[in-house]
Amino acid sequence: MNGLAYTFSGLSAGYNGTPVLRDLSGVVRPGLLTALIGPNGGGKSTFLRALSGLLPFRGTLRLGERDLSRVSRREMGRLVGVVPQQVRMGAPFTVHEAVALGRLPHQGLTTRRSEEDEERVLRAVARSDVEHLLLRPVTRLSGGETQRVMLATVLAQDPPVMLLDEPVSAQDPLRTARVLSLLRDLAAEGRTVVAALHDVNLAVAFADAFLAMKDGRVAFAAPISELDGEVLGELYDAPFEAYLSERGDRTWHVRA
Amino acid sequence: MKGTAAIREHERLIHRRALRLALAGLCVLALVVFLRLTRGDWTIAPGRVFELLSPFLNEVERRTPEAIVVRSVRLPRLLAALGTGGLLCVAGVVLQGLLVNPLAEPYTLGIAAGAAFGGALGLMASSLLVGPCAFIGALVALVAVQTVAWRAGGGRERLILAGIIVSAFLSAGVTFLKAIAGERLSAIVLWLMGSFAGASPGAALAVWATSVCTVVPAWLLGRRLDAVSLGEERGALLGVDERRLRGLLLCLVSLGTAATVGSFGIIGFVGLVVPHLLRLAIGPSHRPLLLFAFLGGACLTAIADGAAQSIGELPVGVLTSMIGGPFFCWLLLRRGAE
Numbered sequence: 001m002n003g004l005a006y007t008f009s010g011l012s013a014g015y016n017g018t019p020v021l022r023d024l025s026g027v028v029r030p031g032l033l034t035a036l037i038g039p040n041g042g043g044k045s046t047f048l049r050a051l052s053g054l055l056p057f058r059g060t061l062r063l064g065e066r067d068l069s070r071v072s073r074r075e076m077g078r079l080v081g082v083v084p085q086q087v088r089m090g091a092p093f094t095v096h097e098a099v100a101l102g103r104l105p106h107q108g109l110t111t112r113r114s115e116e117d118e119e120r121v122l123r124a125v126a127r128s129d130v131e132h133l134l135l136r137p138v139t140r141l142s143g144g145e146t147q148r149v150m151l152a153t154v155l156a157q158d159p160p161v162m163l164l165d166e167p168v169s170a171q172d173p174l175r176t177a178r179v180l181s182l183l184r185d186l187a188a189e190g191r192t193v194v195a196a197l198h199d200v201n202l203a204v205a206f207a208d209a210f211l212a213m214k215d216g217r218v219a220f221a222a223p224i225s226e227l228d229g230e231v232l233g234e235l236y237d238a239p240f241e242a243y244l245s246e247r248g249d250r251t252w253h254v255r256a
Numbered sequence: 257m258k259g260t261a262a263i264r265e266h267e268r269l270i271h272r273r274a275l276r277l278a279l280a281g282l283c284v285l286a287l288v289v290f291l292r293l294t295r296g297d298w299t300i301a302p303g304r305v306f307e308l309l310s311p312f313l314n315e316v317e318r319r320t321p322e323a324i325v326v327r328s329v330r331l332p333r334l335l336a337a338l339g340t341g342g343l344l345c346v347a348g349v350v351l352q353g354l355l356v357n358p359l360a361e362p363y364t365l366g367i368a369a370g371a372a373f374g375g376a377l378g379l380m381a382s383s384l385l386v387g388p389c390a391f392i393g394a395l396v397a398l399v400a401v402q403t404v405a406w407r408a409g410g411g412r413e414r415l416i417l418a419g420i421i422v423s424a425f426l427s428a429g430v431t432f433l434k435a436i437a438g439e440r441l442s443a444i445v446l447w448l449m450g451s452f453a454g455a456s457p458g459a460a461l462a463v464w465a466t467s468v469c470t471v472v473p474a475w476l477l478g479r480r481l482d483a484v485s486l487g488e489e490r491g492a493l494l495g496v497d498e499r500r501l502r503g504l505l506l507c508l509v510s511l512g513t514a515a516t517v518g519s520f521g522i523i524g525f526v527g528l529v530v531p532h533l534l535r536l537a538i539g540p541s542h543r544p545l546l547l548f549a550f551l552g553g554a555c556l557t558a559i560a561d562g563a564a565q566s567i568g569e570l571p572v573g574v575l576t577s578m579i580g581g582p583f584f585c586w587l588l589l590r591r592g593a594e
Contacts, residue, residue, distance in 0.1 A: 077495015091485040096266075101486065
């Protein structure tokens with residue numbers, strides 16, 4: 001799978017005339033799990049909405065070689081999969097039916113679902129750890145289960161780019177590790193994977209690169225190895241200090 | 257694979273249920289057709305009724321009073337009731353899917369109120385203007401609702417709120433027209449109550465033509481409607497141009513509603529009861545739902561029309577509202593409880 005790079009310059013966007021993103025410039029590279037970090041209200045979700053083509057923007061935003069504003073909605077469905085931050089399920093489709101809708105961008109008006117589609121759907125539910133929920137209505141899932149069903153839908157979509165807004169915010173520790181490992185694997189397959197994360201230690205443990213946002217601007221963008229106390233302190237306006245585990249892993253915490 | 261087996265079993269269960277439902281629906285339809293064509297003020301033997309319906313009936317027999325009753329009164333009335341019921345029910349399914357709201361109906365969005373206002377305005381001048389004016393009224397109401405919703409920030413909830421506001425305004429307009437209608441008041445009131453009595457073959461044909469124009473595109477777009485009905489922006493994220501889909505389907509639904517309201521007055525709540533019960537039986541997938549909704553709505557309305565006729569030609573709209581109103585309340589309370 002060949003991912004697609006996002007390149008953006010002078011990117012501004014907002015809601016009802018109020019700017020949230022201000023003059024952003026940078027690159028999101030394929031083949032990497034990029035963690036989107038930063039304080040609340042920093043513009044992470046808005047940035048992801050702009051990347052997913054759901055939010056009008058000013059400036060330049062390219063997906064691969066193409067201007068994002070010229071890519072049709074249908075093609076965006078084939079190129080970009082999105083797990084939103086908050087999902088309120090509407091119609092009570094079963095998990096299987098909902099995940100199967102991930103194949104929709106690849107199907108025409110009269111196309112029937114193929115065997116290959118079905119295989120992709122089953123592989124997606126297995127990878128997302130929702131196999132045991134296949135026949136459950138999506139309206140009767142917990143928050144964590146809903147997040148994983150959304151992830152499964154994106155996997156069934158099989159796009160080269162995946163954008164995830166806090167995909168582990170409702171997961172237990174074991175499933176948090178599984179989901180983030182899966183995202184790392186998907187990036188290793190060559191896809192462009194961007195995940196907004198609040199836990200900087202998860203970003204350090206799983207991501208390849210980070211893009212830090214503050215006040216609607218890109219404050220830092222670098223390989224994850226460069227995320228240190230100094231960067232975190234400046235980003236969150238609070239002193240951070242490192243703790244070493246018995247295994248020698250370093251974790252960052254706000255100094256009380 | 258355990259998951260695959262469970263899915264296959266579930267799909268078989270749904271197919272079996274759908275097949276049983278289809279058979280039951282077709283049986284009810286056959287019974288309704290039989291009863292509505294053979295029963296009436298004038299007793300005509302069933303065998304004779306079906307002879308008279310033959311397309312090869314000679315010219316002399318076509319002019320007999322009983323042939324006129326069967327071919328020009330009972331058949332158009334039955335076809336009008338079936339087509340209108342099916343169309344309104346399909347309109348309900350489409351709106352509920354688009355707005356992710358089981359309470360959505362042509363009435364919730366102000367489309368029916370627009371058609372009623374336009375039609376009443378037309379009726380003030382001439383009964384020939386009812387149809388065209390109802391259509392214009394429905395379209396103007398739809399544009400007004402869309403504009404108000406868009407100016408208020410867009411979104412499905414705002415669309416319904418805008419529909420309620422525009423409905424209230426147009427209902428006041430209809431009341432105003434009634435107040436100044438003078439001798440035309442009784443015609444407006446009777447028309448607004450909704451009735452298939454006196455349905456012409458042309459009107460029945462128009463409703464069926466509109467039904468085809470609504471059901472076929474809606475069925476083709478059924479999978480996209482599935483994606484949209486999953487929730488806010490889900491359709492867009494799955495490659496559906498939601499704005500275009502919404503624009504197209506809302507226009508089709510407006511056309512359908514205007515065609516029925518213009519010809520037969522307001523027949524409310526048909527698009528609410530049947531889709532909800534069908535979803536419980538066969539699930540929320542729109543392609544089968546649209547077809548079953550057409551069949552169910554057609555049967556329900558034809559039965560209601562038969563009942564209305566047998567109670568001294570009561571307006572059918574009154575009867576459907578008397579059934580649908582309490583059902584709407586039940587649905588609202590159930591939704592609140594959830």
